[in-house]
Amino acid sequence: MDPRCNVNSFYPGLNWSDTEGRSIQAHGGGILYNCGIYYWYGENKDSETYRVGEITDWECWRSDVTGVSCYSSSDLIHWKNEGIVLEAVRDDPSHDLHTSKVVERPKVIYNEKTNKYVMWMHIDTMHYDYAAVGVAISDNPTGPFKYLRSFRPNNCDSRDMTVFKDDDGEAYLFYSSEMNKTMHITPLSEDYLGVGDHFSQVFVGQSREAPAVFKHKMKYCMITSGCTGWEANEAQYAVAESIYGPWTVKGSLCTGENSARTFGTQGTYVFPIIGKQDACIFMADLWKKQDLRESRYIWLPVRFKGDSISVGWMGKWNLSVFD
Numbered sequence: 001m002d003p004r005c006n007v008n009s010f011y012p013g014l015n016w017s018d019t020e021g022r023s024i025q026a027h028g029g030g031i032l033y034n035c036g037i038y039y040w041y042g043e044n045k046d047s048e049t050y051r052v053g054e055i056t057d058w059e060c061w062r063s064d065v066t067g068v069s070c071y072s073s074s075d076l077i078h079w080k081n082e083g084i085v086l087e088a089v090r091d092d093p094s095h096d097l098h099t100s101k102v103v104e105r106p107k108v109i110y111n112e113k114t115n116k117y118v119m120w121m122h123i124d125t126m127h128y129d130y131a132a133v134g135v136a137i138s139d140n141p142t143g144p145f146k147y148l149r150s151f152r153p154n155n156c157d158s159r160d161m162t163v164f165k166d167d168d169g170e171a172y173l174f175y176s177s178e179m180n181k182t183m184h185i186t187p188l189s190e191d192y193l194g195v196g197d198h199f200s201q202v203f204v205g206q207s208r209e210a211p212a213v214f215k216h217k218m219k220y221c222m223i224t225s226g227c228t229g230w231e232a233n234e235a236q237y238a239v240a241e242s243i244y245g246p247w248t249v250k251g252s253l254c255t256g257e258n259s260a261r262t263f264g265t266q267g268t269y270v271f272p273i274i275g276k277q278d279a280c281i282f283m284a285d286l287w288k289k290q291d292l293r294e295s296r297y298i299w300l301p302v303r304f305k306g307d308s309i310s311v312g313w314m315g316k317w318n319l320s321v322f323d
């Protein structure tokens with residue numbers, strides 16, 4: 001635990017610990033709210049970082065897959081480690097979850113019809129040339145999750161992705177496709193284990209990744225980053241009245257110093273605070289590319305003004321900002 005952290009606030013960018021005092025490992029993560037508890041799922045990157053030597057045209061820093069972590073909290077500050085809920089596979093190099101592969105950006109949604117928790121994630125080879133999604137399922141939010149399969153949605157390449165569950169129970173997969181040039185949006189099947197046979201293309205040719213999707217006052221909002229590997233760039237946001245678009249790009253998300261680099265981070269998720277009005281938190285990763293397990297978390301409140309949103313820097317804050 002960073003000595004500057006006290007027990008009642010968020011300290012973006014400092015070392016966040018779980019209730020046992022160990023650094024939280026939940027990168028590229030997302031939140032599921034269930035019966036008064038927030039569950040935080042993310043990449044456990046607790047392994048050595050190294051650069052993939054054969055890749056010379058971009059800096060492919062990686063850490064071997066250890067699995068997907070889950071933490072639980074009722075106040076969003078104190079996080080209990082629920083362990084690795086989807087384990088890496090160590091003895092089968094061909095398996096999607098083998099330590100040598102890529103398992104990124106896990107997101108979990110609950111399916112009321114099947115009473116199952118469904119995890120979606122980016123599955124790839126260490127060279128990022130498989131470009132697929134993986135699906136896992138559990139009876140409990142704290143797992144264990146059973147890995148089902150990987151596939152390319154709509155027969156298209158898929159790298160950074162997220163899933164979004166709408167108020168009516170319909171859910172959607174957003175994925176960076178066409179070699180990251182264009183974002184695709186496709187519906188999930190009723191059981192959330194597959195996708196429909198249609199998709200829409202948005203931000204065509206604009207090379208956006210790291211989608212984070214939420215809804216506010218009947219409008220959809222999508223925050224994305226540019227494609228610069230582990231380096232930070234400017235987060236932008238877009239709004240839409242229909243999930244498939246048209247999506248109107250509104251511009252930069254962040255305000256103030258270092259906003260052009262999203263305060264050194266890359267977004268991963270936005271979630272609402274249950275029971276509060278206009279209260280959403282933007283979650284982002286402060287990547288440390290040469291030591292990925294030391295990457296930090298930046299959570300900041302989303303400010304709403306008419307059709308616009310913004311995120312400003314705060315070194316320390318708590319939920320009273322929403323009162």
Ligand code: DGJ
Pocket residue numbers: 028059060061104105160209210228229230266
């Ligand atoms: C940017 C992506 O958003 C991350 O999830 C990760 O895939 C890195 N690229 C790898 O360089």
